[in-house]
Amino acid sequence: MREIYVHIPFCARRCSYCSFVSGFSHSEMPMYVRALVREIDNRLLRDDDISSVYIGGGTPSVLYRGAISLIMSHINRRAKVRKDAEITIECNPDSVTPEFVSEIISAGINRVSVGLQTTNDALLKQINRPHDLNGFIRAWELLAPIDNKSVDLMLGLPNQSKADLQNSLKFVAEIKPRHVSLYALKSEEGTPLFRSGFVEDGDFEAELYDMAYNFLVSNGFERYEVSNFALPGFHSRHNCGYWDLIEYYGFGISAHSLLNGKRIANDDNFNKYIVGTNVQFTEGSDPKTEYLMLGLRTKWGVNLSRLYSYGLDLVKDRGDKLNEFIKNGYLIRNGDTITLSDGAYYVMDSIISELI
Ligand SMILES: C[S@@+](CC[C@H](N)C(=O)[O-])C[C@H]1O[C@@H](n2cnc3c(N)ncnc32)[C@H](O)[C@@H]1O
Ligand code: SF4
Structure with a gap:
């Protein structure tokens, strides 16, 4: 049994804190998708038993219509994706359209993770998110046909108060997602946030985390991993697979795989990837350290x-x-x-x- 991760390195624009491999020109999308399906065809073992697929990024919802269906059809053509497989896509509210929702449903996607981060419009603007709260509400309504939805929230954003986080949590409790990911902001080197001299306040982040933990638990969520909370039965099976050292394929630039006991990383060179000369690196793997580090983070x-x-x-x-x-x-x-x-x-x- 294996899992599949697919990396989509495009975003409407860059959030000030983000260091994920993304931000390439949208005009390159068709070339990238062609290279991606070529990689899937070349590397995915025929009839491999697949328990989950995760299309992440970046922002997969910014892809042109037809791209997600094409990626899924190549996966389904080669591998045996289980009937009950969890198939997740990440999206940003501003790129959720009725056409996107119908495409992902017909492509077999049954779980959606939407980035909200905060309900405070001024904060959203400050971190350069391409949406406001109303944009999120509109996207959430469009996504109603998909029951298994997750929301990403962040804590420790510059100028974020306890009341801001409390408002975001209350809003989340009202819209009733099945899952909440709660990320403490990290000031990553190379980002505009880092360049602005911002440094996290660990003690304040801990207070915010504590508040969020108590709120989510009293609203029926269970913490099953440090940053992840779910209603009973709705933990992310894909992510649990990573923490349990299940083998997985990572397709796309900078994606990592764990196959036959070896960790492999795709290069993050976009130009090489689209012409098919991407290099893969074998990384050292130490199951005892990985299992201890990942396992202890879970319930x-x-x-x-x-x-x-x-x-x-x-x-x-x-x-x-x-x-x-x-x-x-x-x-x-x-x-x-x-x-x-x-x-x-x-x-x-x-x-x-x-x-x-
Ligand atoms: C890579 S993004 C993909 C989802 C989507 N693009 C979005 O932003 O909503 C996944 C999540 O990582 C979190 N994240 C990204 N950079 C972070 C940082 N520097 N510190 C903490 N969380 C971060 C955000 O909450 C984001 O929703
Ligand atoms: S947080 Fe999400 S939307 Fe923002 S730049 Fe990173 S991947 Fe793109």
Whole structure:
């Protein structure tokens, strides 16, 4: 069983904080899509068993009509996509049109992730989002035929107050998505935000996160990963696959794959990609570190026997640290399983680094 990620590196415009590989000229879209389906045809194993597809970016909804159907038809032609596969597309509100919605439904897409970030129009403008709150509401209404929808929110935006976040959360509770991703703003090098000298305020972000956590939990959402909350049964199966080290194909520039135990990265050179001379790099892979780092971020935690099978005997090799964290209430041991306690999410990175 494998998953598929498809990268679409186009956006209406660049948000001030974003460092994802995107922002290429829209006139290059047809060339890119041709190269993408060529890569799918060349690399996707015939009859491979596919449990989920995720079309992300960038902003897949800015593609011209027909592109998503073409990509999906190439995937379906080669692989065996399961009947109950989760098939997600990311979109920005401003590029959701009635034609987009009918195309994705006929292409078999059954889950949508929409970037809202905040309901405050002044903040949306400040971070250079191409939509306002009304634009989001219009898109949400158009997307009504798709039940499994997720909303992205951000916390720690410049000048974002607690009241701003509270308003965004209240709005989200009213529109009732099945899933919410909550991202703490990171000032990434090379972005206009970074160049403006903005530095995150970790303590304030923690306060905002705490507030959002309490709000979402009291509205029926469960935190199943640090940044991800879902109503029962609506966690992102695709992302859970990554955290569980399921193998996946990554198609498109800069996309990563995990295949036959090896991590492979596509080059991010757009011009080389469209002429078919894209290079792939094999990256080092260390399942014990990856499993520990990714697993502890989830509510399912990590399994000691599985870690042992990857070469780490946590009880023997890190016994002192493990017991200390359990005694301090940061980690919980339940038989063979170790999970992070609710209060430990703020110190998660240092706990993980001490266990690796
Ligand atoms: C790569 S975007 C794709 C979705 C879509 N393009 C959008 O912006 O709505 C996925 C999400 O990553 C988050 N994100 C991007 N850059 C970030 C940053 N520097 N810090 C925190 N979250 C970020 C945003 O919440 C965004 O919705
Ligand atoms: S956050 Fe989304 S819309 Fe904004 S630049 Fe990044 S990928 Fe594009």
